[in-house]
Amino acid sequence: xxxxxxxxxxxxxxxxxxxxxxxxxxxxxxxxxxxxxxxxxxxxxxxxxxxxxxxxxxxxxxxxxxxxxxxxxxxxxxxxxxxxxxxxxxxxxxxxxxxxxxxxxxxxxxxxxxxxxxxxxxxxxxxxxxxxxxxxxxxxxxxxxxxxxxxxxxxxxxxxxxxxxxxxxxxxxxxxxxxxxxxxxxxxxxxxxxxxxxxxxxxxxxxx
Amino acid sequence: xxxxxxxxxxxxxxxxxxxxxxxxxxxxxxxxxxxxxxxxxxxxxxxxxxxxxxxxxxxxxxxxxxxxxxxxxxxxxxxxxxxxxxxxxxxxxxxxxxxxxxxxxxxxxxxxxxxxxxxxxxxxxxxxxxxxxxxxxxxxxxxxxxxxxxxxxxxxxxxxxxxxxxxxxxxxxxxxxxxxxxxxxxxxxxxxxxxxxxxxxxxxxxxxxxxxxxxxxxxxxxxxxxxxxxxxxxxxxxxxxxxxxxxxxxxxxxxxxxxxxxxxxxxxxxxxxxxxxxxxxxxxxxxxxxxxxxxxxxxxxxxxxxxxxxxxxxxxxxxxxxxxxxxxxxxxxxxxxxxxxxxxxxxxxxxxxxxxxxxxxxxxxxxxxxxxxxxxxxxxxxxxxxxxxxxxxxxxxxxxxxxxxxxxxxxxxxxxxxxxxxxxxxxxxxxxxxxxxxxxxxxxxxxxxxxxxxxxxxxxxxxxxxxxxxxxxxxxxxxxxxxxxxxxxxxxxxxxxxxxxxxxxxxxxxxxxxxxxxxxxxxxxxxxxxxxxxxxxxxxxxxxxxxxxxxxxxxxxxxxxxxxxxxxxxxxxxxxxxxxxxxxxxxxxxxxxxxxx
Numbered sequence: 166x167x168x169x170x171x172x173x174x175x176x177x178x179x180x181x182x183x184x185x186x187x188x189x190x191x192x193x194x195x196x197x198x199x200x201x202x203x204x205x206x207x208x209x210x211x212x213x214x215x216x217x218x219x220x221x222x223x224x225x226x227x228x229x230x231x232x233x234x235x236x237x238x239x240x241x242x243x244x245x246x247x248x249x250x251x252x253x254x255x256x257x258x259x260x261x262x263x264x265x266x267x268x269x270x271x272x273x274x275x276x277x278x279x280x281x282x283x284x285x286x287x288x289x290x291x292x293x294x295x296x297x298x299x300x301x302x303x304x305x306x307x308x309x310x311x312x313x314x315x316x317x318x319x320x321x322x323x324x325x326x327x328x329x330x331x332x333x334x335x336x337x338x339x340x341x342x343x344x345x346x347x348x349x350x351x352x353x354x355x356x357x358x359x360x361x362x363x364x365x366x367x368x369x370x371x372x373x
Numbered sequence: 374x375x376x377x378x379x380x381x382x383x384x385x386x387x388x389x390x391x392x393x394x395x396x397x398x399x400x401x402x403x404x405x406x407x408x409x410x411x412x413x414x415x416x417x418x419x420x421x422x423x424x425x426x427x428x429x430x431x432x433x434x435x436x437x438x439x440x441x442x443x444x445x446x447x448x449x450x451x452x453x454x455x456x457x458x459x460x461x462x463x464x465x466x467x468x469x470x471x472x473x474x475x476x477x478x479x480x481x482x483x484x485x486x487x488x489x490x491x492x493x494x495x496x497x498x499x500x501x502x503x504x505x506x507x508x509x510x511x512x513x514x515x516x517x518x519x520x521x522x523x524x525x526x527x528x529x530x531x532x533x534x535x536x537x538x539x540x541x542x543x544x545x546x547x548x549x550x551x552x553x554x555x556x557x558x559x560x561x562x563x564x565x566x567x568x569x570x571x572x573x574x575x576x577x578x579x580x581x582x583x584x585x586x587x588x589x590x591x592x593x594x595x596x597x598x599x600x601x602x603x604x605x606x607x608x609x610x611x612x613x614x615x616x617x618x619x620x621x622x623x624x625x626x627x628x629x630x631x632x633x634x635x636x637x638x639x640x641x642x643x644x645x646x647x648x649x650x651x652x653x654x655x656x657x658x659x660x661x662x663x664x665x666x667x668x669x670x671x672x673x674x675x676x677x678x679x680x681x682x683x684x685x686x687x688x689x690x691x692x693x694x695x696x697x698x699x700x701x702x703x704x705x706x707x708x709x710x711x712x713x714x715x716x717x718x719x720x721x722x723x724x725x726x727x728x729x730x731x732x733x734x735x736x737x738x739x740x741x742x743x744x745x746x747x748x749x750x751x752x753x754x755x756x757x758x759x760x761x762x763x764x765x766x767x768x769x770x771x772x773x774x775x776x777x778x779x780x781x782x783x784x785x786x787x788x789x790x791x792x793x794x795x796x797x798x799x800x801x802x803x804x805x806x807x808x809x810x811x812x813x814x815x816x817x818x819x820x821x822x823x824x825x826x827x828x829x830x831x832x833x834x835x836x837x838x839x840x841x842x843x844x845x846x847x848x849x850x851x852x853x854x855x856x857x858x859x860x861x862x863x864x865x866x867x868x869x870x871x872x873x874x875x876x877x878x879x880x881x882x883x884x885x886x887x888x889x890x891x892x893x894x895x896x897x898x899x900x901x902x903x904x905x906x907x908x909x910x911x912x913x914x915x916x917x918x919x920x921x922x923x924x925x926x927x928x929x930x931x932x933x934x935x936x937x938x939x940x941x942x943x944x945x946x947x948x949x950x951x952x953x954x955x956x957x958x959x960x961x962x963x964x965x966x967x968x969x970x
Contacts, residue, residue: 309526327526329493335692338713339521339528346530349502356505 202368231264383434385957388454423926423957440754443730482719486542490522491715608670798966813846834910
């Protein structure tokens, strides 16, 4: 959203807010990760980002309610929100002693507009655009949640499951039974990460 | 029709009366018999006003955008009164056209590489199974290919299928499938050496139940192949042979066979012989027998099959069983109970159709043959009939921002605001004023006559008055004519009784304007607006939702003079032809608020 008029002035190109900026969350970021400067990292709990993770511009990592861990080689697209947003005031959260943590495994793809609320997502999962994973859900390895799909609160999704349609599930036998396909998928993902690393200017210094 | 966004205008296609004239007359007669005989208007269809609530009306009311126009009959044509002709078949996935001869011989499915997922029906992609990390990658993808569903992740690996090439998938799949079938048959032949043993239902009847059970558990003699196609071919061969054998012994003599056909010269000569010649000795035809062995196509249902599938079903989780829809989509008679046996579905072809008028067979729409979605011919009613739009007239509003802009450009924010006010319920007994705008798509000046029943039919009885039912609408000339040269002429015509200025009602001075009977509210280059007064009637206590929706039926009659069409043009270029068209249309106004709520 760069206004040509604004950039032509001698003033700094970015508008700075008059309000004091929010305190940085305690971050532990691997130097091999790629984080765009307009990515939002906020909250009070620690945020851990492993090597080769790619956070697109305008992705939001919010650790206000609990720690967030992003695994190796994860890709988080724009407008995706990871970590619970609303302060949990319900009775069920009172019973949980530890803050709900959000953990993404290795090579997870979180597409545009996805909302991930305090849950665990296994290796090699693909969460398609505008899907929603509820609080306390557990998603296994190599799962897929299709666009606008929903995993309800506290639900458990087994390994190699495809969540599609209106709450339908099926076992992805191709991934389950063919190790070759899993390797292939990993290779494709790696290539994708490398592509994004070249395209997105990283600004880790802003957060560490 | 309450679900339609207000305001709406529906045009009544006259085909609803012409297509079935007899039942209408019969109904009217029956009706008139019950009525006093003085009510003769019941007989005449033209004298009746259109009732938008009648069940028949629902079939004829169409938005203007959906109507075609017959240039010969000078009438609108709805989907019911056009004839459709299949012009070509094409695959929606690869957009290749398929000749109709191929469709007839090979069925209406794509025979190239287009397949749909058997689980979720989305189109499958064909991907190479090669590592993208490979350094010395060839230019074209090599190695095995698989079919993958991008939605539900089904892949042909679920069936254990890898394709050698990425093209011509149909042939490869057929080969794999036939190969599997052949493999099954070979296995069956090895395990069942007693396949020629006759096993008819009669034989089973004689043997005891215990014997039958023993047979069921032992290697079955009917293991030849239980495939439907195989069985069918064997049965057909058997019956053909039977026909030949029985007809050999028939009265047509030994040399006659069904393969000659009854119309062959030899058969005809024999027939003639029967009637003219001497009586030959008639031999009694040998009765046809039924299939006795599996090689003849006999397939005995074994209870073991059922128990097998039942045990399989009881051990398989529910998501692994196929749904009815999935089974119905499978090719041929292949209806597997488990998802692991589902085959990809070849994409169904679609058709491009041309449309003709039912009355005169004139082409109304004809798609272009090549791979695109353009039309070679398409005569839309939109370009031949006046477009009527109803909008509320907000004369009492004081804020100038929300004032409506008059005219046919309906995309302005003012009109969106008006549409919002349309959703407000109508009050019984209160006068609501609306602007009925008639836009002219023709290049001739229209003289329009509007008519509507003074009260709407039914129990509610809303009073409707069109203040200026007769007016003319300017021709649809070039937009620039008005903007550049013809300003004075247009200005003198427009806004009778309105001060010059912007064509908005909300301008100062215009606020006090009162709609006058017999005067056009406003007009522009090719549109004219007249005021309609609506006084909603009283809703009965037990009124249905449909009764609360106010619809006004308006009879529109247009007259115009146009250049003489077609062949007469050469004779007299200046000759003008007078045309007259008339139709009913229904304007959706809003919902009447119930006074009982």
